[in-house]
Amino acid sequence: MKKLSEIGLTVAHLSAAFLLSNCAVFVTFEEPQPFFKKSETHFSKKFQGSYVNPLDPRILTITDSAILISSDWNIEVTPNASSPIFEVNSNRDNPALVPDQDMQRDKRIANKTWNRIDTIFSLSDHHILRQFKKDYFLNYRELDNYWYLEFMTLDKNDKLLISAMFIDDLIALEQEMPLKKMLNSNGEVIKVVLKPNKKQFKKLIRREDYRLTIFKAERINSN
Template structure:
């Protein structure tokens, strides 16, 4: 039997790293690039899982796949209507699943637009890295770094406590409740030297 369901157990928890924002595009004072270099354009596969990175001239999309299985009784659901079950949360958390006897199995894929020049995101190059400044609001930017390696690229994010502690140290931010930063170019250089953006996924280019 196939049904559509919202599984509360699959809601993605937001980590401290997901809250990190910059008050201006990084690195500060660096000129903007008009497009992603042609030698980076293409499709890439992850070494760690089945995710895929798709890079165009002004767009970067990540395709990820998730698997889930559990006992039906362990899933919190509400309001069964025909062959569809709702939990009352947003539609984006509705997934197609397969129910067999007392077990439930879920397999789903989703696309995440990481960077889009057409939507106001900003690309900057510094020390061999391409800084992907994803615009959240006027003074709030999510920053990732894309680095070319032999036969592929790495994608670095700030998602580990050590990264955040390092960022607070180089910017002399004393409060541990602040997740918005405005590093100078020199401070960003120091952050990189301290192995900043340490959470890096490796993708190999598909020929």
């Protein structure tokens, strides 16, 4: 799977420690979901805008075709230190650190705030967006070629909710549909791979206990 530095806030890393400590495993799919819906080419205007959680300093922004997370970083710079901007911007694929202009002119400043922007979802062959009823489905294809799924919706108060799918009762899930278990070197199940039919998928997403909320925030502006 991707490194944290590459994907910022995707569910597989934000919640990994929590899930594993609770004997839960990730649910993955052989193809993007819902498999019976076409892929979307953009996020609707209803979702576009910026969102913030009062307990979290980061800001999530949804554009026409991407989801971004921005956060402020305090960086200490000594008189002999080079500015990080030249290292980070040498590769435009890396998250951008946007410097204050005074920082570039005067390296004697001991502390300065930089803004880091991470793209956590961007429409592509590896990031596929689909919609079913009120939910958006964010599909991430990882290095193992399986698809990891997140749900995104707006509640009645216009709060943004992003959830991940996991399972802690494999016996119950096996009774609902066939699944393939993926094991680690110790023989422990770390994820399952599903290929549900339409009826099975609809039943699966109705199960609230299969969802873990990883981001909840209020809108602060709209595009």
